[in-house]
Amino acid sequence: MDTMKALVLEKKGEIILKEVPLPRTKKGEALIRVKACGICGSDIPRIFGDVAYYYPSIPGHEFSGEIIAVGEGTENRSLLGKRVTVFPLLPCGQCRYCESGYFEICDHYGYIGSRQDGAFAEYVVVPLKNCLELPDNVSYECGALTEPSAVTFHGLQRLRPPFAGTVAVFGLGPIGVLFGFWAKTAGATALIGFDVDEVKLSFAKSMIFDDVQVPNEENTRKMIEKYTAGIGFDYTVEASGNNHALVNTLKIVRKLGEVLLLGNQEKEVKLTSGEMNLILRKELTLRGTWNSCFAQLGSDWKSVLEYQRLKKVDFSHLISHRIFLEEAPQVLRAMRDRKLPYTKVLIIPGGGIISC
Numbered sequence: 001m002d003t004m005k006a007l008v009l010e011k012k013g014e015i016i017l018k019e020v021p022l023p024r025t026k027k028g029e030a031l032i033r034v035k036a037c038g039i040c041g042s043d044i045p046r047i048f049g050d051v052a053y054y055y056p057s058i059p060g061h062e063f064s065g066e067i068i069a070v071g072e073g074t075e076n077r078s079l080l081g082k083r084v085t086v087f088p089l090l091p092c093g094q095c096r097y098c099e100s101g102y103f104e105i106c107d108h109y110g111y112i113g114s115r116q117d118g119a120f121a122e123y124v125v126v127p128l129k130n131c132l133e134l135p136d137n138v139s140y141e142c143g144a145l146t147e148p149s150a151v152t153f154h155g156l157q158r159l160r161p162p163f164a165g166t167v168a169v170f171g172l173g174p175i176g177v178l179f180g181f182w183a184k185t186a187g188a189t190a191l192i193g194f195d196v197d198e199v200k201l202s203f204a205k206s207m208i209f210d211d212v213q214v215p216n217e218e219n220t221r222k223m224i225e226k227y228t229a230g231i232g233f234d235y236t237v238e239a240s241g242n243n244h245a246l247v248n249t250l251k252i253v254r255k256l257g258e259v260l261l262l263g264n265q266e267k268e269v270k271l272t273s274g275e276m277n278l279i280l281r282k283e284l285t286l287r288g289t290w291n292s293c294f295a296q297l298g299s300d301w302k303s304v305l306e307y308q309r310l311k312k313v314d315f316s317h318l319i320s321h322r323i324f325l326e327e328a329p330q331v332l333r334a335m336r337d338r339k340l341p342y343t344k345v346l347i348i349p350g351g352g353i354i355s356c
């Protein structure tokens with residue numbers, strides 16, 4: 001076996017299925033047979049926009065698979081043959097943040113699926129230390145959702161403890177919905193979602209949200225009255241990367257409340273002086289959050305898998321599509337053109353339905 005099928009991003013907007021050389025493992029690395037790889041919202045601009053780090057490259061950073069080989073000279077072979085998910089961030093291990101276990105804010109990190117080749121392929125090579133074994137009752141498919149689940153779990157951990165109260169989330173894509181799961185699990189007393197997309201609204205409602213609305217002035221006012229007795233939400237979450245949503249998080253949070261910033265703002269962000277003054281006059285706390293914690297202690301990844309093992313959360317319903325590598329270029333274009341209603345699309349390189 002010298003070659004594999006992979007989706008290669010040749011240049012901006014041009015992603016094609018090709019036969020490429022099988023990547024080689026070095027000491028401390030694992031060769032993974034990819035079982036499932038999620039398409040992340042960030043993959044769309046990476047493929048069709050100007051944010052790719054290099055060409056040709058293979059995207060894909062939300063994945064699970066089986067370790068089928070380890071690099072020569074690797075002493076610890078205990079994960080060989082195991083089902084794993086993989087933390088895609090490659091910390092430098094040298095900077096002050098790495099030394100303190102904050103790999104997610106490493107000064108000089110690499111990244112599987114953007115700064116080096118990822119898992120839109122039959123196989124991928126990763127450092128063994130980035131692999132985490134899946135519990136027996138967590139499927140490869142749910143294992144591939146560990147990355148976005150950990151990112152949202154991380155966001156919740158960034159809020160000031162103890163977490164309790166009313167929550168409004170703007171943006172009901174996978175990140176907003178996953179955050180909703182964690183907020184509810186942690187004890188949110190009311191969980192309200194806002195989005196302009198009717199399909200996303202009804203999906204979020206069917207999953208975990210208490211109420212969902214299109215975010216216009218009348219609806220936000222009604223929700224404040226109904227769920228917070230008029231004072232505003234204890235927590236608001238920006239999970240869409242949209243400027244209007246950001247402004248809304250400031251408007252409907254209560255005084256002394258917290259605003260969690262989860263969405264990647266891809267365009268210029270503008271606040272009027274009145275909107276900016278909301279932060280001051282309400283004495284708000286704005287929490288930025290980035291990636292997820294993979295340290296030995298306090299690992300968001302271990303927590304996410306443990307919650308799934310104990311069946312306290314079930315993310316399988318988030319998966320709307322399972323596709324072959326062959327279908328991916330067409331599906332990616334449909335996602336870009338908003339012609340495909342979806343929540344989470346998984347690429348299954350081996351094809352077929354997989355459970356464990």
Ligand SMILES: [Zn+2]
Binds near residue numbers: 040041042061062148
């Ligand atoms: Zn992602």
Ligand SMILES: [Zn+2]
Binds near residue numbers: 093096107108109
């Ligand atoms: Zn570092």
